[in-house]
Each structure stands twice: as C-alpha cells, then as structure tokens.
Amino acid sequence: MTNSIDLDTHWEQWRQRIDRHLENLIPKTHTSPALLHEAMHYASIGAGKRYRGALVYAAGHALAAREQDLDKPACAVELIHAFSLVHDDLPAMDDDDLRRGKPSCHKAFDEATAILAGDALQTLAFEVLSDPKWDQQPPTLRLEMVRTLASAAGSLGLAGGQVMDLNLDSSSATLETLAAMHQRKTGTLIEAAVHLGGLCATDDPEILARLENYAGPLGLAFQVIDDVLDGTADTGTLGKPAGADQERGQPTFLSVLGEQAARRYARDLKDQAISALDGTELDATLLVALAHFTVERSH
Numbered sequence: 001m002t003n004s005i006d007l008d009t010h011w012e013q014w015r016q017r018i019d020r021h022l023e024n025l026i027p028k029t030h031t032s033p034a035l036l037h038e039a040m041h042y043a044s045i046g047a048g049k050r051y052r053g054a055l056v057y058a059a060g061h062a063l064a065a066r067e068q069d070l071d072k073p074a075c076a077v078e079l080i081h082a083f084s085l086v087h088d089d090l091p092a093m094d095d096d097d098l099r100r101g102k103p104s105c106h107k108a109f110d111e112a113t114a115i116l117a118g119d120a121l122q123t124l125a126f127e128v129l130s131d132p133k134w135d136q137q138p139p140t141l142r143l144e145m146v147r148t149l150a151s152a153a154g155s156l157g158l159a160g161g162q163v164m165d166l167n168l169d170s171s172s173a174t175l176e177t178l179a180a181m182h183q184r185k186t187g188t189l190i191e192a193a194v195h196l197g198g199l200c201a202t203d204d205p206e207i208l209a210r211l212e213n214y215a216g217p218l219g220l221a222f223q224v225i226d227d228v229l230d231g232t233a234d235t236g237t238l239g240k241p242a243g244a245d246q247e248r249g250q251p252t253f254l255s256v257l258g259e260q261a262a263r264r265y266a267r268d269l270k271d272q273a274i275s276a277l278d279g280t281e282l283d284a285t286l287l288v289a290l291a292h293f294t295v296e297r298s299h
Contacts, residue, residue, distance in 0.1 A: 007289040014057045014074065015050045017067070021075050025128060039109045039117035040124075044082035047100035049299075051222070051290075052077045052193040058286040059197025059211055069136055072128050073145060073196035079125035080153050080189060086118035088162065125149060137200070145196055152192035161185025165250070173251030175265075179220060186226075187219030194218075194287075213276035214287060221269035222294050227252035228262050233298065266295045 022045050029038045053074035060070040089096040089104035090111065097107050106114035128134075129145045137145075151157055161184030168181060194215035198208050231254040253262045270291050277284040 011054050014054050018053045019045050021071050039113050043086050043105045052081050055193040056197040059194045060200045062282040062284050063201030065201035069200045076125040076128045077193045079121045083118040083121040086114050148192050152188040157184050157188035170249050170251040182223040186223040190219035191215040210280050214273045217269040217272040221266045224253045224266040227254045270295045
C-alpha cells in the first residue's frame with residue numbers, strides 16, 4: 001500500500017484538474033439560461049471527494065497513461081455522479097435537503113431547475129466524451145467510452161438500481177438483495193470509472209478484465225461503508241443528513257448485518273479487489289491505496 005500522503009498528493013491534484021476542466025466545460029453562469037448554468041456549477045464544482053474521478057486517474061496511472069488523456073473521462077464520470085446526486089435528493093426520490101455540506105440543488109434553486117440541471121449534467125458527460133476536438137483518442141475508443149458510461153447510467157445500472165432501492169421492502173431485505181441493488185446503483189459507475197481509465201492506456205482484454213474484477217467488489221465495499229457511516233457518523237462529517245436511511249426505514253448493510261459484520265464484509269470485498277490486481281504488469285500502487293481508503297474512510 002502506498003502511504004496516505006502519496007495518495008493525498010495525487011488526489012488533491014486530480015481534484016484541482018477536474019474542477020478546472022469542469023469550469024470550462026459547463027457554460028458560464030452569465031450565459032443564458034443563466035439560472036440553469038448556475039445550478040449546474042453549484043451541483044458539480046468545488047465539492048465532493050471526486051472518488052470516481054480519482055479511480056479514472058489511478059487506473060490510467062497504473063498503465064502509464066498521460067494525465068491529460070484522463071481528464072475528459074474523469075470529468076464525464078463526475079458529471080454523471082453529480083447528475084445522480086441532484087436527482088437522488090429530489091422530493092420524489094430520497095428527499096434530502098443537504099448534499100456535500102450545503103443545501104441540495106432543489107433547495108438552493110427550485111425543484112424544476114434541479115431536474116433540468118441534472119438532465120443537462122448527464123448529457124454534458126456524453127458531449128465531453130464524443131467531442132471531435134478530443135483527437136488524442138481515436139473515434140472507436142471514444143465510442144466505447146460513451147457506451148461504457150451510458151450503460152452504467154441506464155436501466156441496467158444507476159437508474160435501475162435507484163428503482164430497486166425505491167421499491168425495496170425493509171422487512172424482506174437480505175444481504176443478497178442489497179448487494180444486487182447496490183451493484184447497480186453505486187457499483188456500475190465505479191466500475192465504469194476504472195474501465196474508462198484503463199481504456200485510455202490499453203485494449204488488452206486480460207488487463208481490462210482484471211481491472212473489472214478489481215472494481216466490482218470495490219464498488220460494493222464503497223456502499224457498505226457508506227451505509228455504516230450514514231448510521232454512525234454525524235451530519236457535519238458526512239456533509240449530508242446522518243441517519244437519513246434509518247429515518248426513511250430503508251434497509252441498509254448496517255441494518256441487515258450490524259456494524260462489525262458490515263465492516264468485516266467491506267474488508268473482505270476490499271481484499272478481493274486488491275487480489276484481482278495480482279500478477280498484472282501494472283503499477284497498482286494508487287489503486288491499492290484507493291481500495292484501503294474505501295473501507296477506512298470517515299466520510
């Protein structure tokens with residue numbers, strides 16, 4: 001495992017790169033319709049861990065990709081993530097008033113503006129990847145990136161997972177049903193982030209498969225710890241309402257397993273993820289460090 005200072009240094013640089021590029025990719029707030037662009041900036045820039053973007057950079061770094069080739073995929077993933085948070089917070093969904101330490105987009109603006117801002121952030125992600133001016137990557141590769149991200153966001157990914165979440169009965173929830181739901185709602189975008197980073201450096205199916213085997217359990221481990229923190233940390237630390245899942249009566253890994261067993265489950269998933277990188281001709285240092293962060297984090 002790399003030391004935390006090494007990961008922190010890289011991660012802070014990645015955060016700055018993403019914010020700098022998003023400032024240029026999203027139309028300026030004085031551009032009409034100004035309210036929509038203001039909401040897009042509000043929901044996507046200057047907040048959040050950039051965990052998914054970090055995975056793009058770390059996967060690319062493992063295969064010696066140039067960071068400038070990873071900027072657009074990292075931004076595209078973060079745009080999809082921002083869109084999903086804006087919509088998840090809406091009254092028709094999770095009905096949360098706080099996100100990333102500030103009022104949710106529909107609270108800072110209004111519900112209609114938040115819906116449209118989320119829509120615009122989602123479509124911008126695909127515009128970024130399909131931009132013909134991004135000529136460092138061939139069209140076939142950019143098309144595969146678009147397909148990867150679209151699949152992660154669609155009915156078999158994030159959107160489908162959200163529907164499963166809204167309809168999950170707490171009385172009949174099991175570890176298996178929770179895992180199936182969160183592999184879509186949370187896991188597919190994390191898997192896409194790792195895959196996009198890998199695609200920037202290689203088309204070797206064996207290496208890409210190993211990255212997929214790393215990302216699958218990692219995405220689930222991320223959600224397990226998210227559930228634990230929602231029930232054990234405070235709102236100030238989380239930047240969103242603590243205990244919201246419990247108040248809504250939603251089943252979580254914490255409610256199904258209990259804290260100690262849930263943390264054990266996350267550590268086992270982390271070990272599976274790291275084991276998938278064994279024997280590959282890549283520098284997995286940052287990917288391993290991110291796996292450890294996933295289960296050791298406090299927010």
